[in-house]
Amino acid sequence: MIIGFIGFGKVSKTLFNLLDSKDIICITSPEQRSDKTVENIRDSGIEVFESIKEVAAASDILISATSPKSALDVARKYGGYCRGIYLDLNNISQDTTYEISSHTDNLVDGAIIGKIDSDNPILYISGKHADDLLFLNDFIKTKKISSNVGDVAILKMLRSSYTKTLSALLIESSEIAQKYGLEEEFFDILTLTEGENFTQKSLSRIDNTLANSQRKCEELEEIINCFGDCDLIMVRAALEKLNR
Structure with a gap:
């Protein structure tokens, strides 16, 4: 083969x-x-x-x-x-x-x-x-x-909608925490509810998103094209954030 x-x-x-x-x-x-x-x-x-x-x-x-x-x-x-x-x-x-x-x-x-x-x-x-x-x-x-061709595409878009919007929010929140010198404490308090590996996973997510921002923007644009008739306020905001 x-x-x-x-x-x-x-x-x-x-x-x-x-x-x-x-x-x-x-x-x-x-x-x-x-x-x-x-x-x-x-x-x-x-x-x-x-x-x-x-x-x-x-x-x-x-x-x-x-x-x-x-x-x-x-x-x-x-x-x-x-x-x-x-x-x-x-x-x-x-x-x-x-x-x-x-x-x-x-x-x-x-x-x-x-x-x-x-x-x-x-x-x-x-x-x-x-x-x-x-x-x-x-x-x-x-x-x-x-x-059915296309079913996995829908699931990909839905997953990307969640993960990339969450990544944009993490970037924004951590930037504010850094501004006040509280980044470590910010992740510590989130870890209390999100699990012991949350900090490591979040920092990895942030680094990956920033390093591949162009590709992430392309994926968000695909989501908007796919679900354009749906309420995509958060997705559009994430795209605006990553485009900056």
């Missing part, structure tokens, strides 16, 4: 390391990739093809893990060359997922919940070909939600 990756950031690199089997060959291409991605590819030892088109055509499973902003463009360019399963792991809306399905056959909608490099990430999948990917449970815990 050949598994191809479009994009080779943290998610793809970690999945490649998890897919440790003599029956699986993993491939990718540095074409149009950033210097950091090219470095990841070189350091990983993954098999390299000259073009993404070649990767798409050769893959039994093609995994798109790029960014919300580029997910649809990637599908437009390369989805038609994929004759196997096209697994999209980007944090995109249901509508974007539906549009991607028009550019490739055999789309499976996916999401990795939890830090990909943690001990217990879970891969959620939906789509009529989702059953064909349940063998991935041998490498990463894999759960099928339904046979």
Whole structure:
């Protein structure tokens, strides 16, 4: 079996390391990739093809893990060359997922919940070909939600709505606490009700959000596009905060 990756950031690199089997060959291409991605590819030892088109055509499973902003463009360019399963792991809306399905056959909608490099990430999948990917449970815990493409996208958006809005609130509250010299005490009193690991998790969440603010903003914009007819006061406020 050949598994191809479009994009080779943290998610793809970690999945490649998890897919440790003599029956699986993993491939990718540095074409149009950033210097950091090219470095990841070189350091990983993954098999390299000259073009993404070649990767798409050769893959039994093609995994798109790029960014919300580029997910649809990637599908437009390369989805038609994929004759196997096209697994999209980007944090995109249901509508974007539906549009991607028009550019490739055999789309499976996916999401990795939890830090990909943690001990217990879970891969959620939906789509009529989702059953064909349940063998991935041998490498990463894999759960099928339904046979409907788009169901995982909705869950991704709902989770992002909660986590990114919460992150923006944590950033704002901790900034105020710092202003008054009470940051440590602020997290101490929250720990009393939120659990003993709350401070560590919160600081990690804040650091991750600040380090990846552009991607987080893209994801919040996807949420607004997905649920634009709903009351999204908190989501819009979080987007405004992160854009600053």
